[in-house]
Every structure is written in C-alpha cells, then in structure tokens.
Amino acid sequence: MSPTWIAILHGLGIALAFAAAGYACVALWAILRVPRASAARIDYRALRPVTVLKPLHGAEPRLYENLRSFCVQNHPSYQLVFGVRDPDDPAIAVVERLRAEFPGRDIALVIDPRVYGANLKVSNLLNMLAHASHDWLVLADADISVPADYLARVTAPLADAGVGIVTCLYHGVPGPSFWSRLGRLFIDDWFAPSVRLSHAFGSTRFAFGSTICLRRDALVAIGGLEALSNTLADDFWLGELTRRAGLRTVLSDVVVGTDVAESQLKALWDHEVRWLRTIRSLAPWGFAMTFVCFTTPLLVLGLCLAPGAVTLALVLLGGGARVLLHFLQRRPRDDAFAWHDVLLIPLRDALLLMEWAIALAGWQVKWRGQVLHARGDGSAP
Structure with a gap:
C-alpha cells in the first residue's frame, strides 16, 4: 500500500x-446535566379533570400490571378510556378485570372496528375520542407503566396556554430473555441519551407514544386526530403539528417504563429496524x-x-x-x-x-x- x-x-x-x-x-x-425528578408539592385542587386514552391490541405479557398503574393514580379526577378494534381481542378480559377491581374508577371500554386511514392505532384513538369526557387528554401506549403521581405531574404544564404537548421519555423494562435485556440497552443506552443530548442543545422536535398530553383545543387547531390517519410516526407528528401551530413542546421530568418483551433475535431486530427507519x-x-x-x-x-x-x-x-x-x-x-x-x-x-x-x-x-x-x-x- x-x-x-x-x-x-x-x-x-x-x-x-x-x-x-x-x-x-x-x-x-x-x-x-439532567436534574433529578422534582419533589415540588402539587396543588391537587388546581388540577383539571383528565381523560386518558389507551389504545390496546392483544394481551401483552405485562398488560394487566401496566394498565393497573393507571388505575391507582392520585389525581383527583380522571377518566380511563380503553379501546380495541376486534371484539375478540384478549385485552378486553384485562380491562374487565380492572373494572371489577376498581368499581369506583371511571373506566370506559370502546370496541369499534372502524378504520379512517393506514394507521390503525390512530383509527382506534379516533373511535375512543368520542367517549372522552374531559378536555385535557393523555395518550399513552399499552406497554407503559407509571408512578402514582404521573398524571398530576405530566398534565400540570397544560395550564400554560402556550404549551402544545407534554411528552415523557422512558426506560426499558426487560423480560427474562437475553434478547430482551439487549433491547433494554437500545432504549436506555442509545435512544434516551440521544434525546437528552438533542434537548440539551435546545431541540424539542420530538414526541413519544409513551405519553402525549394535550388540550382538546390544541388538537382541534391541528385538524384533530384525522390529520394523523395516514402517518406512520403518529406520536411525532402530533407534536410536530402543534409546534407548527406555534405551541411549545415540554419534556416532562417523569420517566415512565416501557416493556421490552422480545425473546428472539429476529423479533428484536425487526422491532429496532422499524424504529430506526421511522427515525430516518x-x-x-x-x-x-x-x-x-x-x-x-x-x-x-x-x-x-x-x-x-x-x-x-x-x-x-x-x-x-x-x-x-x-x-x-x-x-x-x-x-x-x-x-x-x-x-x-x-x-x-x-x-x-x-x-x-x-x-x-x-x-x-x-x-x-x-x-x-x-x-x-x-x-x-
């Protein structure tokens, strides 16, 4: 040479x-440089009623535990709306179990197969939104687990009319398999630090399906969920459209958990390549x-x-x-x-x-x- x-x-x-x-x-x-979670006292009397929309698809390994964490929130007034498209979806049994366990909790179950575009999750959310009782909304994926003060903390910034959405980062909750532990490192060691780095330099061009909080008026301003019916990264575009409408994105100090359930290399590979192509x-x-x-x-x-x-x-x-x-x-x-x-x-x-x-x-x-x-x-x- x-x-x-x-x-x-x-x-x-x-x-x-x-x-x-x-x-x-x-x-x-x-x-x-990330500050530790704030221990500031929350004025629960000032909190607005909230509707949580939880689109479901199948009985995932820890579905009951994850959904139950939303049933034990210390927020004074909130509604849970669970939605499935298939009347035979096994997730229905999990919701019914929670209804029996928490008879005093406002829990709605929507079973509706109507489709509005290529994104079936958005179709599910559209069907659920008609049953939402409140104007402050929280959208959260099925595989998310949260602490008891989650709702109070993540919705508080919505009191500022200039805020479009509030979103949360997440950490991986692995299953027993080797590949699941490796998948957790994708989230904790690569994805989360890359978001923190972007945020440290002033970017808020993100939104995550782990949590998106917004007011109904902000949703109407961007054309409603219908504007997302043919998008792949619906969580990102929900944030992007509110930013284009002149509203701010807030990254909450709450970090929620997300299940990493892959037990084989192929499943992990397919999932992560899908994530990466979406980011691309x-x-x-x-x-x-x-x-x-x-x-x-x-x-x-x-x-x-x-x-x-x-x-x-x-x-x-x-x-x-x-x-x-x-x-x-x-x-x-x-x-x-x-x-x-x-x-x-x-x-x-x-x-x-x-x-x-x-x-x-x-x-x-x-x-x-x-x-x-x-x-x-x-x-x-």
Whole structure:
C-alpha cells in the first residue's frame, strides 16, 4: 500500500475514534446535566379533570400490571378510556378485570372496528375520542407503566396556554430473555441519551407514544386526530403539528417504563429496524450521521486503522464515557438491574451499527401485520 493511502487510513482511524469518543463524552454530559425528578408539592385542587386514552391490541405479557398503574393514580379526577378494534381481542378480559377491581374508577371500554386511514392505532384513538369526557387528554401506549403521581405531574404544564404537548421519555423494562435485556440497552443506552443530548442543545422536535398530553383545543387547531390517519410516526407528528401551530413542546421530568418483551433475535431486530427507519424518515440527514453514536465498533475500527498513543487515548476516553453512561442510566429501583449487563455493550453497539446500515437500505417497515413505507412526509399508505 502506498504511503498516501496509509496516511489517509491513519487519518480516517483517528477521525473515527475522535468522533466516537466525542459523542460518548457529550452524551454523558447531557445525562449528567439532567436534574433529578422534582419533589415540588402539587396543588391537587388546581388540577383539571383528565381523560386518558389507551389504545390496546392483544394481551401483552405485562398488560394487566401496566394498565393497573393507571388505575391507582392520585389525581383527583380522571377518566380511563380503553379501546380495541376486534371484539375478540384478549385485552378486553384485562380491562374487565380492572373494572371489577376498581368499581369506583371511571373506566370506559370502546370496541369499534372502524378504520379512517393506514394507521390503525390512530383509527382506534379516533373511535375512543368520542367517549372522552374531559378536555385535557393523555395518550399513552399499552406497554407503559407509571408512578402514582404521573398524571398530576405530566398534565400540570397544560395550564400554560402556550404549551402544545407534554411528552415523557422512558426506560426499558426487560423480560427474562437475553434478547430482551439487549433491547433494554437500545432504549436506555442509545435512544434516551440521544434525546437528552438533542434537548440539551435546545431541540424539542420530538414526541413519544409513551405519553402525549394535550388540550382538546390544541388538537382541534391541528385538524384533530384525522390529520394523523395516514402517518406512520403518529406520536411525532402530533407534536410536530402543534409546534407548527406555534405551541411549545415540554419534556416532562417523569420517566415512565416501557416493556421490552422480545425473546428472539429476529423479533428484536425487526422491532429496532422499524424504529430506526421511522427515525430516518423524520430526519434523514441527521440519521445518516448517527453512526458516531455506536461507540465500541468505531473505537475498535479507529484503533485498527491508526494504532498509536493518540488513538489509544481516544479509545480509553470514549470507552470510559460509554461505560459510565451505561451505569448512570441504571435505576436502583429497577428489579432487573444486573451489573454484568455492562458486558453487553460491545454486542449492543455492534448490533446497532448493523441495524443502522440495514435501515439506510430501504423504507419498508412491518408493524402489526401491516407493511408500510416510511417516507419523509410522514405518510404511510
């Protein structure tokens, strides 16, 4: 190999190591700067009545526990509306169990197969919205678990007329399988830090299905849920349309839990590639540069291309930041915590890099039996 090519590869190696180490350090900074959840007292007398919309599809492994966490909120006045499209959906039995357990709770069950567009979840929400009693609304996915003060805390910012939506980040709640634990690291070690980093630099261009709170007037201002009937990332577009209407997005200090139930590599791969292609459809140029987030393989590649003291120092710096970030994202209250999950970091980062490359190669995603095409305009016909 000619000296010129050797110099080029050496420079590339240092650049890759520098980029990976730099991202890991900045992501660590973003996590360290997040204030701990506020212990400020809540004036429960000032809270407005709230309707929670929970679209359901099938009896997921921890569905009862997750839905029950919404039944034991300390909010003084709220309604729960659960919705399914299929009258034989096994989730109905879970809702009926909760109705029997909490006879004093305002719980509605909507069974309605009507479809309004390509996004069946939005169709479900549209069918449910007609049964909502209150003007403050909370939309939350079925696989979300929340603390008892969740509703009071996440809805409080809606009192400001300039707020469009309030949304929540989430941490992974793994099942017993190895692949589920690996999937938890996708959320905790990659996705959440990337959002924190974006937010630290002033961006609020996000909204998550884990929680979206908004007032009915804000929903009407963007054309209602009908405006989302053919979108793939309906949660993102609900936030984006309110931002375009001049309203602010608030990232709550509440972090909720989301189940990671995949027990096989294929299921995990398909789920994460769908997520990544959806992200790519929303920010294609930014997504193309996210390879710098996959710390371990880039550091190893950089050291192989440019062995030496400078690259080694970058590897130690980036690797140390990556490990520290992993432990900072663990929660003492998390029963599934295992210190040896740190050993999964190289596999997790390498798998993410491969999924990122596959996500770049196409637009097709599979979701609940549907084959959809993620495109930059958000449509999914």
